[in-house]
Amino acid sequence: MLMQNNHAFDHVEKTGEAIDAGQSLSCLFLSSAAEPVSAGKAICWEGDKAKHLFQVEEGVVRLHRIIGEGRRVITAFLFAGDLIGASLQNDFIFTAEAVTECKIRRMSRKSFHEEVARSEALVPAYISLLCQEAAAAHEQMVLLSKKNAEERLCSFIVKLASRRNPRPRQGLVRVPMNRQDIADHLGLTIETVSRTITKLASRNIVIPEGRHDLRIVNLPRLIQLSGDADDFSDDSCHRVKLH
Amino acid sequence: MLMQNNHAFDHVEKTGEAIDAGQSLSCLFLSSAAEPVSAGKAICWEGDKAKHLFQVEEGVVRLHRIIGEGRRVITAFLFAGDLIGASLQNDFIFTAEAVTECKIRRMSRKSFHEEVARSEALVPAYISLLCQEAAAAHEQMVLLSKKNAEERLCSFIVKLASRRNPRPRQGLVRVPMNRQDIADHLGLTIETVSRTITKLASRNIVIPEGRHDLRIVNLPRLIQLSGDADDFSDDSCHRVKLH
DNA sequence: CGCAGAGTTGAATAACGTCAATTGATGTGG
DNA sequence: CCACATCAATTGACGTTATTCAACTCTGCG
Structure with a gap:
């Protein structure tokens, strides 16, 4: 859904x-x-x-x-x-x-x-x-059942990114919803969402730009961390392209 | 689903x-x-x-x-x-x-x-x-998102009980699946499932009879604990009422 | 009887939640 | 354009819940 x-x-x-x-x-x-x-x-x-x-x-x-x-x-x-x-x-x-x-x-x-x-x-x-x-x-049930906070966030961001963005600037993903919405969708709290994004930023995977945009720095890693990726696909990386 | x-x-x-x-x-x-x-x-x-x-x-x-x-x-x-x-x-x-x-x-x-x-x-x-x-x-997403272990178990048992049982003995619910199956369905571990059932038994709400049957002692309470119940429904009220 | 698998129980740990304080963003009126 | 108010988001300290790991018990079955 x-x-x-x-x-x-x-x-x-x-x-x-x-x-x-x-x-x-x-x-x-x-x-x-x-x-x-x-x-x-x-x-x-x-x-x-x-x-x-x-x-x-x-x-x-x-x-x-x-x-x-x-x-x-x-x-x-x-x-x-x-x-x-x-x-x-x-x-x-x-x-x-x-x-x-x-x-x-x-x-x-x-x-x-x-x-x-x-x-x-x-x-x-x-x-x-x-x-x-x-x-x-089905996907969402898997996410809520078995994924940790980081995997949830990464899955969410990847899904957002895979959607054709209104303003398709290089690696910049629009996040129209606020943190509370994200939290309530991922079965987390607003604080955990915030902390998880901060951690991803410190590892240079995504960087928040304002409240409603995320710059995706390392998409392959993001996909890998989402927990859906084939663990054995070293090419899970270049297979996926933004637009 | x-x-x-x-x-x-x-x-x-x-x-x-x-x-x-x-x-x-x-x-x-x-x-x-x-x-x-x-x-x-x-x-x-x-x-x-x-x-x-x-x-x-x-x-x-x-x-x-x-x-x-x-x-x-x-x-x-x-x-x-x-x-x-x-x-x-x-x-x-x-x-x-x-x-x-x-x-x-x-x-x-x-x-x-x-x-x-x-x-x-x-x-x-x-x-x-x-x-x-x-x-x-939808129901399952709500369960996995926002319910704690006890609420999950109670929801699950109520659902099982509401299904026409093969052998409809008084308050006895057949549980065909093992603890691991239940755990993997409710997004918990086998230990948490076990502990939660034990706790419900100690409160005289359900009593396990063998591995695959549960006697439901207090169905209203079970429904109440499932987290789906109307908080204002008549009989959940008098139970909750302060002495 | 003894074994194997399933289930239960306990103690220690990790992950996430809660509460509270702080920072940052957005918007408004002077 | 700045000062301020307001709300969203972040950060930190601490608490809670469920997980992990391990030991133990129970049950069914050869």
């Missing part, structure tokens, strides 16, 4: 299928106006009847659940093109909030399903999307 | 839709023979091309991934009726192994998708199944 439509690394080619999945479904939303949502504002609430699906036209969205008092889990960040609520049955099982200024399109769940059912092409696109979500959820 | 087709609690009614989802899809597998798989044996391997889907006819199956050396994550346990690989695109992203003696049916992924596409009724059933998996994956 983390960062849908994207694999962890650039060198894993997106299948044509996967690209179509997002894009053909996106067309359904074009008939509705793109509503602006300012940063921090909610788009839908956990527990509400899922009458609508949404599409992120622009900006970054977080999906979260709250358990107990003050325990927040961010199950996913969504980016331009992603759908909100594709995998819902009846109710929203998460709250969606704008991380940055967003433009959001909506359509009723009913007509979404009708449109999908109507078109031969959209059913596989929709199914493909659901499968991608499942794969992402 | 945890224990598909089931909600956490008995009192949460399954929707007719959800039941149909599993059952109508199951029919597709009836044409193939039920192959016996003995405990511990693999059904498919992570990384292999997903040429087949499987259905658990009988027994319990675990899905896992290995990262690094000796780190295993069990992303789900599957029970009779569940499908293995419904949410796959190309390759298996997990290894499936029999926890107990199993009977497994298979069918090619190609013909599965053809059959589903052919039938008006099966598409929504399939989509419904994928959505249930997504919801279960």
